[in-house]
Amino acid sequence: MFHKKTIAELSGDLAKKTCSSVELTAGFLDRIEQHKDLNAYITVDRDQALTQAREADVMIQHGKATALTGIPIAQKDIFCTQGMLTTCGSKILSNFISPYDATLIARLKQAGAVVLGKTNMDEFAMGSSNETSFYGPVKNPWDTSRVPGGSSGGSAAATAARLAPAATGTDTGGSIRQPAAFCGITGLKPSYGRVSRFGMIAFASSLDQAGPMTQSAKDAAILLNAMAGFDDKDSTSSGIAVPDFTETLNHDLQGLRIGLPEEFFGEGLNSEVASVVEEAIGEYKKLGAEIVKVSLPNSHLAVPCYYVLAPAEASSNLSRYDGVRYGLRAQEYGDLIDMYQKTRAQGFGDEVKRRIMIGTYALSAGYYDAYYLKAQQLRRLIAEDFNQVFEQCDVLMGPTSPTTAFKLGDKTDDPVAMYLNDIYTISVNLAGLPGISVPAGFDSQGLPVGLQIIGKYFDEARLLNVAHRYQMVTDWHRRMPKEYA
Amino acid sequence: MAWETVIGLEVHVQLLTKSKIFSGASIRYGAEPNTQACIIDLAMPGVLPVMNKEAARMAVKFGLAVGAEINHRSIFARKNYFYPDLPKGYQISQYELPIVGKGSLTIAVNDKEKVIGITRAHLEEDAGKSLHEDFHGMTGIDLNRAGTPLLEIVSEPDMRSAQEAVAYLKKLHELVRYLEICDGNMQEGSFRCDANVSVRPKGQKEFGTRAELKNINSFRFIEKAIEYEVERQIDVIESGGQVVQETRLYDSVKDVTRSMRSKEEANDYRYFPDPDLPPMELDQSFIEAVARSLPELPDAKRRRFINDYQLSDYDAGVLTASREMAQYFETVVSESGVEAKIAANWVAGELLAYLNKDAVDIKDSPVTAGMLSGLLKRIKDNTISGKIAKDVLDAMWKGEGDADVIIDKKGLKQITDSASIEPIIDEVLANSPSQVAQYKAGQEKLFGYFVGQVMKASKGKANPAQVNQILKKKLGA
Numbered sequence: 001m002f003h004k005k006t007i008a009e010l011s012g013d014l015a016k017k018t019c020s021s022v023e024l025t026a027g028f029l030d031r032i033e034q035h036k037d038l039n040a041y042i043t044v045d046r047d048q049a050l051t052q053a054r055e056a057d058v059m060i061q062h063g064k065a066t067a068l069t070g071i072p073i074a075q076k077d078i079f080c081t082q083g084m085l086t087t088c089g090s091k092i093l094s095n096f097i098s099p100y101d102a103t104l105i106a107r108l109k110q111a112g113a114v115v116l117g118k119t120n121m122d123e124f125a126m127g128s129s130n131e132t133s134f135y136g137p138v139k140n141p142w143d144t145s146r147v148p149g150g151s152s153g154g155s156a157a158a159t160a161a162r163l164a165p166a167a168t169g170t171d172t173g174g175s176i177r178q179p180a181a182f183c184g185i186t187g188l189k190p191s192y193g194r195v196s197r198f199g200m201i202a203f204a205s206s207l208d209q210a211g212p213m214t215q216s217a218k219d220a221a222i223l224l225n226a227m228a229g230f231d232d233k234d235s236t237s238s239g240i241a242v243p244d245f246t247e248t249l250n251h252d253l254q255g256l257r258i259g260l261p262e263e264f265f266g267e268g269l270n271s272e273v274a275s276v277v278e279e280a281i282g283e284y285k286k287l288g289a290e291i292v293k294v295s296l297p298n299s300h301l302a303v304p305c306y307y308v309l310a311p312a313e314a315s316s317n318l319s320r321y322d323g324v325r326y327g328l329r330a331q332e333y334g335d336l337i338d339m340y341q342k343t344r345a346q347g348f349g350d351e352v353k354r355r356i357m358i359g360t361y362a363l364s365a366g367y368y369d370a371y372y373l374k375a376q377q378l379r380r381l382i383a384e385d386f387n388q389v390f391e392q393c394d395v396l397m398g399p400t401s402p403t404t405a406f407k408l409g410d411k412t413d414d415p416v417a418m419y420l421n422d423i424y425t426i427s428v429n430l431a432g433l434p435g436i437s438v439p440a441g442f443d444s445q446g447l448p449v450g451l452q453i454i455g456k457y458f459d460e461a462r463l464l465n466v467a468h469r470y471q472m473v474t475d476w477h478r479r480m481p482k483e484y485a
Numbered sequence: 486m487a488w489e490t491v492i493g494l495e496v497h498v499q500l501l502t503k504s505k506i507f508s509g510a511s512i513r514y515g516a517e518p519n520t521q522a523c524i525i526d527l528a529m530p531g532v533l534p535v536m537n538k539e540a541a542r543m544a545v546k547f548g549l550a551v552g553a554e555i556n557h558r559s560i561f562a563r564k565n566y567f568y569p570d571l572p573k574g575y576q577i578s579q580y581e582l583p584i585v586g587k588g589s590l591t592i593a594v595n596d597k598e599k600v601i602g603i604t605r606a607h608l609e610e611d612a613g614k615s616l617h618e619d620f621h622g623m624t625g626i627d628l629n630r631a632g633t634p635l636l637e638i639v640s641e642p643d644m645r646s647a648q649e650a651v652a653y654l655k656k657l658h659e660l661v662r663y664l665e666i667c668d669g670n671m672q673e674g675s676f677r678c679d680a681n682v683s684v685r686p687k688g689q690k691e692f693g694t695r696a697e698l699k700n701i702n703s704f705r706f707i708e709k710a711i712e713y714e715v716e717r718q719i720d721v722i723e724s725g726g727q728v729v730q731e732t733r734l735y736d737s738v739k740d741v742t743r744s745m746r747s748k749e750e751a752n753d754y755r756y757f758p759d760p761d762l763p764p765m766e767l768d769q770s771f772i773e774a775v776a777r778s779l780p781e782l783p784d785a786k787r788r789r790f791i792n793d794y795q796l797s798d799y800d801a802g803v804l805t806a807s808r809e810m811a812q813y814f815e816t817v818v819s820e821s822g823v824e825a826k827i828a829a830n831w832v833a834g835e836l837l838a839y840l841n842k843d844a845v846d847i848k849d850s851p852v853t854a855g856m857l858s859g860l861l862k863r864i865k866d867n868t869i870s871g872k873i874a875k876d877v878l879d880a881m882w883k884g885e886g887d888a889d890v891i892i893d894k895k896g897l898k899q900i901t902d903s904a905s906i907e908p909i910i911d912e913v914l915a916n917s918p919s920q921v922a923q924y925k926a927g928q929e930k931l932f933g934y935f936v937g938q939v940m941k942a943s944k945g946k947a948n949p950a951q952v953n954q955i956l957k958k959k960l961g962a
Contacts, residue, residue, distance in 0.1 A: 202530075236533075319573060324626065336569065363757055
């Protein structure tokens with residue numbers, strides 16, 4: 001029954017030597033093999049994982065274990081892993097063996113965690129359903145006819161189906177929180193700058209942020225402890241002190257001021273999702289929290305603002321995939337320009353191409369002021385809204401996503417409908433704030449609903465504390481999809 | 486019609502940092518291809534740039550030296566275009582807010598001083614190199630140079646002739662070497678120049694359409710390229726055509742410029758602030774520390790040499806052409822104890838002739854400042870004459886040792902005792918009876934003839950002052 005346990009529980013077992021990391025790792029590797037139909041992983045390297053597990057067992061033997069030593073973790077395939085295929089869900093990197101480890105990977109390895117495998121994702125993290133992956137869509141373990149959300153869909157599905165005790169994800173506009181909500185797990189997007197971006201393949205540099213995807217807030221705290229902190233290889237990483245996030249988990253919520261932005265409960269929100277979220281807020285009232293009605297008047301601008309800025313940055317970030325130095329190069333081509341065109345035409349999927357074109361357009365001479373510059377101004381307004389409301393409350397709450405998981409193929413022909421899935425998550429990235437999605441219940445079809453909690457800058461400790469106290473009085477986070485229990 | 490030339494220059498100065506501008510890789514020139522390119526220079530997926538503070542320090546040093554405004558906050562931007570030797574598909578440069586703002590440089594042409602405005606100077610990274618030979622029709626890419634720090638210095642369109650452009654470039658070249666921020670090596674591309682050239686009817690206010698001449702790597706070529714381009718543009722206009730805005734390359738073999746791409750074909754670089762690099766903030770204390778580290782600048786040094794050493798403008802110019810030259814000269818003055826003018830003649834005259842002849846840099850001179858001082862001391866204390874000293878310098882240049890060693894070994898010591906000089910003079914006079922007679926008859930200019938004969942007979946070693954004195958006495962008797 002190892003697969004039903006959290007990191008915190010497994011860590012205890014390893015310390016008590018009731019199991020070894022090799023046993024654990026092999027157990028999860030077997031589960032991955034059994035549940036290949038979910039398509040949660042792109043790469044699993046059994047030998048490498050077991051080698052790391054053996055090394056972890058030695059660390060444990062020598063009493064040098066951390067809370068993560070010997071724990072197998074699934075890594076989103078956006079993180080470069082030395083000597084291992086790193087595809088970012090794209091054909092253009094389908095042959096790319098990274099020569100180095102991302103800082104996040106290096107830190108987790110340093111803590112003794114085992115790289116269990118690389119999880120499936122939307123191509124270059126562009127998507128909200130995991131359907132843009134070159135490696136095919138991931139299926140939602142709660143209903144395999146549905147999407148797991150995206151872009152970190154593989155990590156969410158793997159954690160929900162217990163094909164890993166926990167996973168890493170990245171979130172540019174909701175890519176940790178929305179799949180966490182769809183798959184019924186806990187997903188934290190830290191403040192921008194909290195976790196190093198070095199070695200995390202860039203989608204939109206000013207928005208991208210890595211974070212933990214776990215069964216519980218406590219596990220998220222344990223993982224974040226190892227992931228967070230300044231990195232001299234990332235000029236945008238923050239030097240702000242990193243607390244021990246597990247220490248404040250149990251703080252009392254008496255007097256906590258919860259802001260409910262009216263814009264998060266308006267038109268477009270599914271009524272079942274709304275009532276689950278309201279119930280969760282009711283639970284917080286019982287825990288002693290006060291409710292404050294607030295407003296984020298510019299939040300309706302978040303999606304259009306995001307879909308200028310993120311593609312603009314992406315159009316430039318993805319220029320390096322040119323077939324010259326690594327990755328895919330078209331088999332046959334004429335001159336240099338033809339090589340570029342064929343390589344990129346063959347290597348990128350439709351959504352990535354769409355965003356490269358939108359971004360290129362937004363940055364072009366004559367359009368820059370109207371699009372890119374205007375969007376930057378909106379971004380400041382959106383961030384200012386949050387600064388204002390955080391004078392009246394400590395955290396904000398609302399739904400993570402307007403609906404529960406939708407059917408595979410439902411929105412693939414309608415990009416704008418797909419983009420609107422991130423309507424509640426995107427503004428958090430634009431402002432650079434931390435946000436967490438916590439399982440809060442189910443709709444009438446048995447699909448998980450996520451509660452989003454948004455915190456002040458670098459106040460992840462508070463978010464985790466607020467989420468943890470809720471998880472102490474509810475058991476939504478311990479529910480598992482039947483076929484995978 | 487009378488035409489006026491308008492020239493603005495963009496100079497790329499390669500900064501003398503140890504490592505690249507955004508990575509830790511070395512920038513040493515001439516290494517095996519791709520051995521000095523790390524994962525960041527190769528633009529591997531996921532890598533990020535980190536600014537090299539040393540490059541910023543050097544840029545500030547330059548800004549302060551040209552009296553420019555230093556921007557306490559400057560922004561790095563991405564210049565997007567595809568090229569195989571540009572690994573990221575964009576170059577990190579500065580666009581809207583450069584590190585160095587408006588400044589100026591004073592040049593002199595035909596003894597007339599002129600102030601040339603500097604619009605801005607910004608930091609950026611260099612690209613790699615595409616190698617088209619030896620690959621059987623394919624192109625090789627060497628990324629050793631990718632990420633090398635450059636300071637691009639942009640002038641105002643203030644120059645009105647090729648001569649002024651060259652004077653500005655030489656001044657800039659001298660300055661960056663003085664500041665020790667660039668080695669100035671034009672062959673290796675450490676100092677590269679693009680020229681924006683246009684012509685207009687004399688008296689017209691508006692600028693004509695300009696052509697940009699790319700990457701010209703010597704002072705001589707820049708002068709020739711501009712002169713050719715000016716003639717070409719005048720020809721175009723006078724024959725009823727119009728100059729088109731375009732980029733042109735100078736062909737130094739044929740001495741022509743040739744179209745590379747027109748404005749219509751120009752890239753839209755889609756500049757935008759690089760989200761991987763926060764704005765670069767420089768605090769006042771950093772700028773002040775750089776200001777304190779500034780060396781004496783060429784103009785100030787030149788004025789000091791003219792005032793303190795009573796040197797001519799020309800000598801002061803030659804002796805301050807580089808920091809090493811000025812240092813050499815001042816060492817010789819203080820160590821030898823000879824008059825500054827004499828030291829100047831030896832350094833800017835004799836020694837420089839050797840340096841130029843063998844194309845040796847002053848810092849590599851086989852005759853060090855200490856050695857030259859040793860030689861000048863021997864002139865001063867009458868051990869040798871100035872004429873013999875030139876032979877000694879020649880021997881020193883050839884590596885035969887210090888002045889004293891050479892003087893001793895070759896027996897060049899000056900004859901200074903009268904008892905030894907008198908017999909030589911007596912013999913010369915005895916062998917020249919007719920000249921003696923003519924001299925005594927009033928042809929006094931024959932005196933020089935006698936001095937020459939005596940010096941010749943003594944193999945140059947007789948002390949010239951004593952020879953004069955004794956000869957006068959004997960001929961007057």
